[in-house]
Amino acid sequence: MEKDQTAAPAPDRRIAxxxxxxxVSHSNIAAMLAELSKYGTANIRRAYGDWGSPGLKGWRDKLHEFAIRPIQQFSYSTGKNATDIALVIDAMELLYTQKPDAFCIASSDADFTPLVMQLKANGHDVYGFGERxxxxxxxxACTTFLYLDSLEGRTAKEPSAEPAAKPKTSKKAADKPAPAAKPLTQDAKLIELLxxxxxxxxxxxxxxxxxxxxxxxxxxxxxxxxxxGVKNFPALFEATGAFDIVKGDNGQTYVADKRNTDRTPKPAL
Known part of the structure; x- marks a missing residue:
């Protein structure tokens, strides 16, 4: 199957x-940095949180290993996320001082959506990592967003120092299978986009x-x-079942919409 060539490496691009x-779990940092290397170099690396919190104990061991600068942010008010505000302020300061070529926001919090839109409005790509x-x-809003469980070669989840209590679940609920993912042949939104x-x-x-x-x-x-759940765009187009895919004598792969009755039987090379 043809290798996806839509993202060419650009090591000279500076990413914040x-x-x-x-x-975001500390167990994903190596995989995130490997993924970002496809787009440039993450020469600005900052992680935000209250570093005295027991919940960030696993992160503290990763900061030196991956040269990540910890940004301490105390919670001044109960129920308010001061970490988010500190990250936004830093992002806007970096935009006009360090002037990186692109940004990456690692979070599952939709509160960062206006920040991403502002950074893109200033002509910057914004890559995102988060959970499902x-x-x-x-x-x-992101230029490219990747779910962390989709990263290839990601490190295994590390156990926390104090395992969380096992949630109480009735036998009936435990026996109920998880809902199956929608087959790509039935993903109308994806097919329409492609x-x-x-x-x-x-x-x-x-x-x-x-x-x-x-x-x-x-x-x-x-x-x-x-x-x-697929590796590249050729596999994605094929998995939907909505396209004809052929490989030309020149080694290139071509795609056409099966509904297009006006197309030629084969690409005119």
Missing amino acids: LLIDADN KTPSPFVN RGAVEASAWDDGWASMSAAGSTAKRQAPIDPRNY
Whole structure:
């Protein structure tokens, strides 16, 4: 299967990585840095939280190992997240002082959505990492958003110093299977997005190069094939069942919408 070529490495790009340590597990930091290396170098690395809190004990061991600067933020008011405010203030200061090429916000908190929109309005890419529970406004605002459980080669979750108490669950609830993920062939929103990408990048014969279609899809939405359980865009297009995919004699892969009856049987190379 063809390698996804939609994201070319750019080691000279400077990325500011800002981590909401209250919202992201320390076990994911190595995988996040490896992923960011595809887009540039995370030469600014900061993690925000109340570092006297027992909940951040695991993070403290990772700060020196990965050269992450801890930003101490006390909770001045009960119920208020001072960490979020400190991260936003730093991001805006970095925007006008250090002037990085891109930002990365690691959090599952939708409160950062206005910050992401402001950074993008200033012409900066914003990459996001978070859990599956991350609200869609934050996910959609990012240039690219990747769920942490989708990272390949991620480190295993490290046990906490004090295991959490096992939740009480009735036998009936325990026997109930978890809801199955929606098959990609039934994901109408995804299929419509991919169809739009093919239409926007197709030539007169109705076919588009796979790399162009993938790049167009990423410009439309913060889509990453790994969030759907596949490795790359060729696999994503194929898994929906809505597209014809052929490999040309030149080694390139091409894609066309099966509903397009005006396209040629094969791409005109």
